[in-house]
Amino acid sequence: MTSHEAPPPARATSRDVARAAGVSQAAVSLVLGGKWPGRVSAAKAEAVRAAARELGYRPNLAARSLRTGRTRTALLVVPALTTEFFARVYTGAARIAADHDFGVVLYPSPEGTGPARDPFASASAALDGVIASSMAAGALTALRAAGLPLVMLDSDPGDTAASAAVNLDIADGVRQLAAHLTGLGHRRITHLAADVDSWTFAVRARALRAALAGLPGAVLHRQPTALSVEAGLRAAHTALTGPGPRPTALLCDDDVVAAGACKAVRRLGLRIPEDISVTGFDDLALAVAVEPELTTVRLPAEEFGAAGMRALLAVLDGTPAEPPALPVTLVPRGSTAPPPAANATRPGGR
């Protein structure tokens, strides 16, 4: 390291680099900017680069933004970061962003009540664009009004406010899950459905209904629940102790809910998967931490965030190509098996 003196490191400016390299400040900008390839001779360009390296030059981003009007910063709006899923979405988005010298700043949409804090004040950064989960309904109205490029994650295709949309093929995941359960012989299924008004959950309910529609004897119930272990426990208890024949499978909208459901099943003296099958969604770390491990649908969370960022970059480049829905995969594990009443015609559990 060279910058030994200068207790206040007094960041080098492009003018300092220019002086050191014996050129004008404009030349420094031309060289380091990367555009205008042939604009400066190779010799001087190299001198500039050397001087910049020597001085540890870092362009002043505030000045650059002021000049260019762009900030190379995107806002990621998520319902709540404390969930592992969105932490992974962020990671994926940030990775792609970094490859393009972009930053990602988070806006965790306040889950509780109260007036949503102004997303822009809160972000305390000027933004080039926004990537928003459809689950963060609260903050969306303010964002739409801003006129910024907006990429929606898992949103209603009919929503026209977005500049682009990236979707997971949730419906296909539900179909795989339904096929898995019905293939095992399950007919009475209760859907522990997230009580969140969001496209991604609406689609699950619809796809599930469609998947079971043609099947003789299929009975589908719906039990709303919040997205927590405890809420899942309560919902499962309600579903299992209600009137009518007991379901043989609980299809949960989230691994966390499924974990709660497992606890409820056991508290009723029932076994998983022998008496009741339970399935989750997302494939969080939690899915393999509980016993038995959860049959679940793996959502490519990081790739989801990455795709969102790519879409935003494309929009900013003026080349918005609509990406296909991201595939999801069923991960069969120990929490599903043929129902007790099923005859042994299908030996294939686990």
Next chain:
Amino acid sequence: MTSHEAPPPARATSRDVARAAGVSQAAVSLVLGGKWPGRVSAAKAEAVRAAARELGYRPNLAARSLRTGRTRTALLVVPALTTEFFARVYTGAARIAADHDFGVVLYPSPEGTGPARDPFASASAALDGVIASSMAAGALTALRAAGLPLVMLDSDPGDTAASAAVNLDIADGVRQLAAHLTGLGHRRITHLAADVDSWTFAVRARALRAALAGLPGAVLHRQPTALSVEAGLRAAHTALTGPGPRPTALLCDDDVVAAGACKAVRRLGLRIPEDISVTGFDDLALAVAVEPELTTVRLPAEEFGAAGMRALLAVLDGTPAEPPALPVTLVPRGSTAPPPAANATRPGGR
């Protein structure tokens, strides 16, 4: 696909506000800046505020930063965001930051090998200060060199590079945990210790050793493990099947590891807590998702992040007051009980 003809509302500037209010641009800055209270008459000040509201004026942050030299942005360096713990730390830090018109941008230190990406390039934002977990060793050297105010989270007090430090009272948590286990009658304890070279984990090992030092018959072993369910499973298996008398309690450095340990215990045909007690650390959502629920040490993750941000703000204000260590609390749950060999002199399990 909307912003085609780019009717960008051409963000209002302070000069526009000045014109609308019939004052000079400087007056606008004086009024909206909030400092210099008596500098402008109440009447004109109100006119300025009204005009600003009317035009939807938002100060250009790039210009402000360029002028003031500060950005009101802090960098939070975490080992990996996908862990619930650090997601909560972020949330706490962001909350305090928002109260002071600060933003928080994340730098997830690359966990894998490879040269750590430049934190500053990656953040793509100019920074006023840094809050860093001691677990993110990789990125620290570059950060120290930057000469930015640096607040360390859970770091060695001997480390002098930091402007301030915020610590959890981890040692006390370990003491509580050890007292809980020995009080139940446990004497042979194996520590499933994180194989991460970080102050916070070193302190756990040391405190545990100290807590068991005076106890006759106490036997403490150490089994290193990575921080994942699977690694915890393997480590617990090793610990339980090794030579010598089997431990009666597994003290894990993390809830995730404890979850893995539980699985190992059961695969060996042993019961929790009757045969083996297992304890975790952190009190993540996962702790109550597994069965039995984990006895663990609750770390105030959000408050931890909030305290870090407060400390950074204090440093920036020039009033760095050293905060006390944040208290942690033992949460006894179902995964601990007296060991099999213990006589019934102490009836108090759960």
Next chain:
DNA sequence: CGCCGGACGTGTTACGTATAACGTCGCGGG
């Protein structure tokens, strides 16, 4: 030989804000 045009650099400007420096005005004390 004169002129044109490409290659290579440089001077200059503007981005929007915060604030130092500089008036101006009215009033009260000397």
Next chain:
DNA sequence: CCCGCGACGTTATACGTAACACGTCCGGCG
């Protein structure tokens, strides 16, 4: 009466960068 001072406003400037608009030099073509 005049000076000075406090209250109120304004003018001017600088922050560091990107990029436009000009040169200047030189080789080649008519």
